[in-house]
Amino acid sequence: MASMILPRCATRSLARATSAVRSQASKVATRCIHQTSPITASPIRHRPGAQQCSPRIHAPSAALGRRTMFIQTESTPNPDALKFNPNQRVLPESIPSSFLEYLTPRSTLAPPHPSPLAAKLLSIDGVTSVFFGADYITVTKDSATPWAHVKPEVFAIINEFMLSGHTIVNTVEDTAGESGQEGTELDSLAYDENDSEVVGMIKELLETRIRPAIQEDGGDIEFRGFHDGQVLLKLRGACRTCDSSTVTLKNGIESMLMHYIEEVQGVQQVLDQEEEIAIKEFAKFEEKLRQQKGPDAAPSTIGKGSLDTVE
Template identity: 85%
Template sequence: MASLSIPRSAARSLSRAAPAFRSKAPRVATRWLHQRSSPITPSPAQHRPSPQQWRQKVSLPAAAVGRRTMFIQTESTPNPDALKFNPNQRVLPESIPSSFLEYLSPRSTLAPPHPSPLAAELFNVDGVTSIFFGADYITVTKDSATPWAHVKPEVFALINQFMTSGQTIVNTVEDKAGESGQGGTEVDSLAYDENDDEVVGMIKELLETRVRPAIQEDGGDIEFRGFHDGQVLLKLRGACRTCDSSTVTLKNGIESMLMHYIEEVKGVHQVLDQEEEIALTEFAKFEEKLRQQKGSAPPSTVGKGSLDTVE
């Protein structure tokens, strides 16, 4: 039988048109002619890189590695002009017998017995009027004309700087002249005293266990100033000192509770310092002057009987 010869171009076209005729056996590429036959394998450079080969090492500067940061939480108080800062660490040294220190002027931050570099820096912030240090919190009070948006960032930065750098918050110096520049430098007024009678001891216990935790939660504290003729003399500190609801707190809260448990208590009276009494007196005079000026003020230019009225 004669052999059938198919041109090479026709055979190539036939193989493309009919892929089903291709061999199903695995194909191994080999080298021809004078080279030794060996399968073609991928080169090492074509392997998929592992993540470890491309891991980037970032070197931080020494200053960034040694830097410390902390979380300071802020809490609002019933007083809109007072804000409580919680640095989550102790603020007052344990050597101070009182549970708080209050600075009411820049001069008090430098006076003995407990000057405070932090309080002095905080008073440099525009609008700040008083600084209150609790055992583990700081209450900052501002004037009503300055918004918190201007005060809060600077106060936050100063507290964070002192806490993270380990700077001294409160110092203790000898008070040779008997000058007390801060409020609360004496022994805790609610501490137990063996010389107290039964009624005073019960009053202190109720104030310590029932009243003080709530007032400290609001960024303030309370002082016991005495018990005379059925009247309990108290002094509010911190955010509660200038709060509009302080009278409500004393009368509806503290007074009602003490009168309920102790029949000898007839009322609660708030004690004011000399500076506060002077300020209240001057404010009352100012209000009276405004009231008199308003009563004798000329009629407005708008209205009946004025030049702007056409009849």
């Protein structure tokens, strides 16, 4: 192929044209660069880190505070006793009695039924006794300590203990016959084939008509025997130290038993030494009130009236 020879003037024109094309391309490229948005600093003025890219993990609400359970409280005829209902079983079904009562710190450790929960409750300043029913707890305090100081601690201990799943009442062998708690024997109102007809009728009335009202008031009742027309009973829980317990026995239980069973001539309460002292002090107080109001004034009572008006 023959080579083509360009004249010198054509070569110069081609060089100038090539230079013009390169210059135009450079201007277009420069124009394109300037047309894009300039890269500036973020308004936050810091570079995004790895934490902004990672998803947030929200802690569950239970982790923000301790778990709690709904515990109801009920007042009783005894102003120094409160009934706490944790809405779950309190007394183990394996215990034959319908209640357990702890009157001293030692009784919470002694066989046959020591209780860690009762031990913690009795360690609260002012608490004098702890009573376990089937599904409720009655706490009794001394009259000098206000409930405002006792009630929050009782709530906290019961709540923590119930949620932890610990055993409320343990059962150990009582080799020494110590019997540190009250109510460790068989249920006194349970059916016994050796009972007479009159005793069976007394137990049936106490079980079906009297005990539900006593338990509603945070206590229980024991049958201690029937001798010479007199029914021997023992009140427990909130009713044990209640000032109106005598009125309840006489105006309520005695009236009912005498109405349905002609062999019953009266009801007597079996008392401990401290209970005898409390009743004597209450009798003195009633006598002072009667003298101030006049000889015809009726005796006063702080009971609910559920048993005091039974006919």
